[in-house]
Amino acid sequence: MEGTSHFGTNHQAERVAEKLQLEQSLKSKGNVHACRASQRDFQQARDRLKRANRDLGETAAFLVASLTTVTAIQAVISLANKELELSLGILQLAFLVYIVIFVLLLVLGTWRVADALHRRAKAERELDRTKKGIFDFCPVEEWSKIEE
Numbered sequence: 001m002e003g004t005s006h007f008g009t010n011h012q013a014e015r016v017a018e019k020l021q022l023e024q025s026l027k028s029k030g031n032v033h034a035c036r037a038s039q040r041d042f043q044q045a046r047d048r049l050k051r052a053n054r055d056l057g058e059t060a061a062f063l064v065a066s067l068t069t070v071t072a073i074q075a076v077i078s079l080a081n082k083e084l085e086l087s088l089g090i091l092q093l094a095f096l097v098y099i100v101i102f103v104l105l106l107v108l109g110t111w112r113v114a115d116a117l118h119r120r121a122k123a124e125r126e127l128d129r130t131k132k133g134i135f136d137f138c139p140v141e142e143w144s145k146i147e148e
């Protein structure tokens with residue numbers, strides 16, 4: 001009777017050991033998949049951040065070029081006033097169009113800058129989240145692959 005009890009205990013111990021080994025194997029496979037997914041997400045987040053930074057620069061260049069153009073148009077209107085001696089109504093209309101274009105450019109520029117800043121902040125948050133995933137699931141050797 002004692003041998004049977006002892007055999008049953010060893011058998012249960014073997015089952016527990018096999019179960020722990022299986023859980024460890026599944027956990028390590030899960031970590032490998034999570035690590036790869038985090039690395040892929042990190043790369044995508046980095047690309048989104050680069051795109052948002054590029055868009056921010058393009059928006060600034062657009063605003064500067066547009067305001068320079070509008071200011072040049074205003075200078076032409078002033079020159080035309082002196083040289084051509086246009087009527088007051090035409091000059092007022094031209095100045096009103098100048099003001100409308102100037103305000104529209106500022107509103108459009110403000111909207112584009114706000115949108116680019118929002119996308120940049122979102123990409124930074126996503127970048128931080130994916131870095132955390134890499135630190136949680138990847139082995140230490142993989143951490144060095146994170147490039148700033």
